[in-house]
Amino acid sequence: MTIRFSDAHVDTWRKEGAVVVPEFFNDKEIKDVTKDFEIIFPGRIAEDKALNKKKKGEFGNKLPLQLSGEPMGKTTMDQFKNFENIPFDCSSSLNLIAVHPSLIEFARSALKTNDVRLYQAQAWAKFTGEADFDQAFHCDFGNHTLTVPSQDECLNSITFIIYFTDVKEEHGPTHYVNRTDSNGFEGMKRFLKNREDVDHQKELRRFERSAAGPAGTLLAYGIDVFHRGTNLTEPGGYRYAMTSCFKKAGNDSIGYTSWPWHFTKPWQNIFENATPDQLNCFGVPMPGDPFWNEETLSLAQLRYPNWNMSEYR
Ligand SMILES: O=C(O)CCC(=O)C(=O)O
Ligand SMILES: [Fe+2]
Secondary structure (H helix, E strand, O other), X not given: OOOOOOXXXXXXXXXXXXXXXXXXXXXXXXXXXXXXXXXXXXXXXXXXXXXXXXXXXXXOOOOOOEEOOEEOOOOOHHHHOOEEEXXXXXOHHHHHHOOOHHHHHHXXXXXXXXXXXXEEEEEEEEEOOOOOOOOOOEOHHHXXXXXXXXXXXXXXXXXXXXXXXXXXXXXXXXXXXXXXXXXXXXXXXXXXXXXXXXXXXXXXXXXXXXXXXXXXXXXXXXXXXXXXXXXXOOOOOEEEEEEEEEEEOOOOOOOOOXXXXXXXXXXXXXXXXXXXXXXXXXXXXXXXXXXXXXXXXXXXXXXXXXXXXXXXX
């Protein structure tokens, strides 16, 4: 396996909570995944003009918050119109990209364990004019844990956002703030006290970095890191991205997706193409695990008739 990241990337993630790795995925992977995006989000309905709800004052009856003249963005449901959980009705390329061996390796190294679980994986297409994608700075811990982030990053998790199209500023790259910058002004306390603290948002803006990069770029960040989605302004522009979140196995304080809850989805696309290591990320016991005996092997084979179970027997 070719190494796609360095110790320095993992060290930066550990220290700053975020790191961008350009060219993590190669041209063939990008091409195949892009083809799958066109299948699950057909039609590429991008407009010539960006939608700017902030200017139009369309954020309900509450006035949008002013940020040095420019109103502040907001997370809204219409940003998630083309947002889908795995498994997908398409090839194994998109179905398995969230558990690519190099992502698993990155997660293992970051979380300092061999035993990792995938707990979120979504394909997300954004199109110019479909929504105003500008968000305010926020941390993701709100829907990844019921409490607050641990001070030990290994007890939290690692989120990857991967771009499969070229993402320049006009294609809505994720913006983020390094932990050492946001810690300086007690960011987490202020965020918990008031999510819409304009002064806090202004301070975060001073340290804002962009994850913009060519197709294949990976952004890795933590649930305690301030970041925000930005708007797509390129006429006819679009951004294809995949999210992939890992936690240490057995960490019950972190969660988001319960895979069996999505049982009506085409799991055979994953079972028929994944390695035991990849399936283990979804909680499928590894070959040799006491779970596997004659009975469970034959019943599992009935559930997934085309799953090659030779390594489990
Ligand atoms: O799409 C992005 O770039 C980031 C979106 C985000 O941070 C969120 O919706 O929580
Ligand atoms: Fe977020």
